[in-house]
Amino acid sequence: MKRFKKILKWTGITLVVIIAGVSIIAATRQNTKYEAPYPDIKASTDTAIIAKGRHLVLNVAHCVGCHSPANVDSIDFNKEDLPLTGGRLFDLPVGKIYSRNITPDKETGIGRYTDAEIARALYYGVHPDGTVVYDFMPFHNISKEDMTAIISYLRVQKPVKNKVPENTLNLVGNLVKAYMIKPVGPNGEIPAAVKKDTTAVYGKYLAMSVAECNGCHTERNLAGEFTGEPFGGGAPMDENNGFPALTPPNLTPDPTGRIYGWTQEMFINRFRQGKLIPYSPMHWSSFKHMTDDELKAIYNFLHTLKPVKTKERK
Ligand code: HEC
Ligand code: HEC
Structure with missing residues (x-):
């Protein structure tokens, strides 16, 4: 019994020391400075x-x-x-x-x-x-x-x-x-320009690098890392103060996906309508002004994705 108490005491002391250490190091790490290249970008007046x-x-x-x-x-x-x-x-x-x-x-x-x-x-x-x-x-x-x-x-x-x-x-x-937090940078070389047309290649660029559709429509963990199948549907978004959580739907070409069977025209028209669920976190009021060509490109890209079954949620 005595021995047990002693172990308990030392475990306690060790824990306190560890927690204090971690907190002190955490405090000194709050303003860590990072190095990164300065991109060769100059504003234009054109x-x-x-x-x-x-x-x-x-x-x-x-x-x-x-x-x-x-x-x-x-x-x-x-x-x-x-x-x-x-x-x-x-x-x-x-x-x-x-x-x-x-x-x-x-x-x-x-x-x-x-x-x-x-x-x-x-x-x-x-x-x-x-x-x-x-x-x-x-x-x-x-x-x-x-x-x-x-x-x-x-x-x-x-x-x-x-x-x-x-x-x-x-x-x-x-x-x-x-x-856990470190600066995030580009993967690979930053493209000089991406050809603007209605192809899936341009659609992928828009959806992944500019409009960030994947940030919500692919499941991520709390640290923000992607854990789900690309565009297979996001985690319920519970940031609407009292409103029921909305789940970014599956956008892959699977029969259980939200846009399965939608024609290109239906897809464009859905965007033109803008926000239909008033507390939706999706930036519909911005996206509704994307051009027909931009929306066609995104539509074409979504149809090149691997079909994924929508996850059952309670
Ligand atoms: C999803 C929300 C969101 C969107 C979309 C967004 N920003 Fe931000 N932005 C933030 C937040 C939050 C911060 C502060 C981050 C921090 O404190 O480290 C920030 C910081 C910045 C900074 C750093 C400024 C400084 O003083 O260091 C710049 C520049 C910036 N944003 C530009 C943009 C531009 C340009 C766009 C569109 C191309 C954009 N942001 C889109 C949320 C957003
Ligand atoms: C900030 C998170 C977020 C971003 C970014 C986002 N979405 Fe959504 N999306 C949602 C949520 C949540 C819903 C479900 C609520 C709703 O329909 O407004 C949704 C619904 C949809 C729907 C179904 C609409 C319907 O009426 O059935 C489509 C299609 C869609 N998103 C496509 C896109 C595309 C394409 C992009 C990129 C251009 C995008 N989303 C970016 C969160 C997001």
Whole structure:
């Protein structure tokens, strides 16, 4: 009995020491600085390139959905340029994270940064100050042509001063950040340009690298790693404060898939209708403005996928 108590005591002391150690190391690791290359990207003043950037920012890459504090569903922002002042709160189990001010304000926005610093943050997940960018924006493989257009559009926006609150992580968040979060970068060489047509090749690029359809329609674990079959349906998304969770459906060409039997016209028309379930997290109000050709390309790509049976859920 005495011996047992002794073991218990030492286990307890060891545990306390380990926990203290882990927490101290976690604390010192909160502001780890990372190295990453500065991409060779320069904003252009060409109006055609800026117009392309606008289409990407508002519609296909839906930056506006996260970087505007407005309720984008209620606004036809294809007509209006909403200020991308950031500050939208993502209240996650690991803490509170805010989108940043990406208007050209020199004090609180991207006016402080060079084109290469902005491109580095998006391609390599490293903020201009060297800290990690939480991977909300997997645009790591977007073409240099499209990245140039995006930054060109951001540069000509009206600067708006808006200091976004600092992110605050809880204990779990600090541990996750210290030991699990690393900057995410491109896989392979960043393409200079991707041919814009209606092929599955372009559709794959749009769905995976620009519109991020796979981020929701493929199942992922809590660390964000893909665990399910590509486009076989996502995990239920329970972020709607009291509304029932919605599950991103299976988009593969399987009879149990949501778009099985849909013609290309039906697919395009569904997008033109925009958001039908008012609390859906899908960025319908952006995606509804994708061009017919972009939607055809995505449709064609989805039909090249391996058919996957929809997972039964209780
Ligand atoms: C799903 C939501 C989401 C989308 C979509 C999104 N962002 Fe972000 N963005 C964020 C969040 C959240 C942060 C803050 C991340 C952090 O604190 O590490 C951020 C940070 C940034 C930063 C870093 C700024 C800085 O001060 O370091 C830039 C630049 C940026 N976003 C640009 C864009 C552009 C351009 C697009 C569209 C091509 C876009 N974002 C789309 C959520 C999003
Ligand atoms: C932020 C997560 C998210 C992203 C990104 C996303 N979706 Fe969805 N999607 C959902 C959810 C949740 C639903 C179910 C609720 C609804 O229908 O709005 C859905 C439903 C759908 C439906 C079925 C609509 C219907 O009426 O039956 C289609 C088709 C679809 N998504 C295609 C896409 C495509 C293509 C993309 C990329 C351009 C995409 N989604 C991006 C979450 C997402």
